[in-house]
């Protein structure tokens with residue numbers, strides 16, 4: 001009999017109960033999941049998946065979308081916002097919106113998870129996996145991690161940050177976080193609390209694209225997108241750090257839509273940050289990325 005390898009042993013289906021529902025922002029909710037006595041083997045940065053077929057409330061909608069798209073709706077991935085040393089498992093989900101004339105189909109699962117999931121509800125999740133993690137010997141490779149995130153892209157970085165602050169005492173972190181408005185910033189209080197608790201190990205800088213006067217929220221709140229100038233300021237020694245970038249990038253749907261229109265897909269957050277990091281001279285092997293479509 002062949003022995004399952006470490007990965008297949010780690011990936012399993014779990015029935016979990018929603019122990020708490022925390023509204024992080026108008027469109028973003030953290031689901032705190034109670035997993036019974038199961039030992040949870042996951043790394044900070046890993047994700048789990050949720051199959052939409054398990055929800056009776058979505059049954060008709062799922063079938064309708066499957067008919068329209070001509071294929072089975074796949075499970076959706078959600079990074080853990082909890083860290084492995086914490087007691088509960090948690091995911092943080094941002095609701096996708098349907099924008100008439102822009103979005104091809106209404107989003108299936110995220111509206112249910114953010115707006116219609118209540119304490120006591122049971123879910124089946126499959127976990128845990130993903131390549132977007134800190135290598136165990138990270139402290140011998142660098143003393144500086146730069147997190148560059150947009151929107152719900154902060155979720156795996158928040159987990160890695162909490163884990164590293166607790167377990168890699170020589171690592172210092174710079175957390176550069178892009179959102180539209182101040183009210184959209186998830187984990188805002190928790191990031192501030194961590195920065196106060198670790199003043200010499202964590203710097204948090206926000207970059208807001210749609211606030212007229214972001215300076216009113218504090219000196220660490222900048223205006224605009226995360227661009228080359230801000231990254232140059234945040235990464236004074238580009239050759240020595242590790243950079244973890246997570247947020248929206250060009251999806252295959254964007255590529256198809258651009259091809260149909262006879263144009264090139266426009267770079268999104270991920271592509272533009274990766275180009276800036278290259279221009280700054282951060283070595284390619286020191287840049288880790290996670291793509292949220």
Ligand SMILES: Cc1cc2nc3c(=O)[nH]c(=O)nc-3n(C[C@H](O)[C@H](O)[C@H](O)COP(=O)(O)OP(=O)(O)OC[C@H]3O[C@@H](n4cnc5c(N)ncnc54)[C@H](O)[C@@H]3O)c2cc1C
Nearest residue numbers: 076077078079093094103104105107108109110152155253
């Ligand atoms: C590794 C990973 C980790 C992630 N972690 C998180 C997380 O921590 N938090 C979080 O909020 N999100 C996370 N995501 C995103 C998440 O998995 C979902 O993509 C998101 O919640 C949207 O799912 P949905 O079912 O609501 O929308 P979907 O139904 O998937 O629709 C999303 C968009 O895709 C378009 N679309 C869907 N199918 C088609 C098609 N056939 N043709 C053209 N367009 C189509 C829709 O029109 C819509 O604009 C992660 C994604 C990945 C890959």
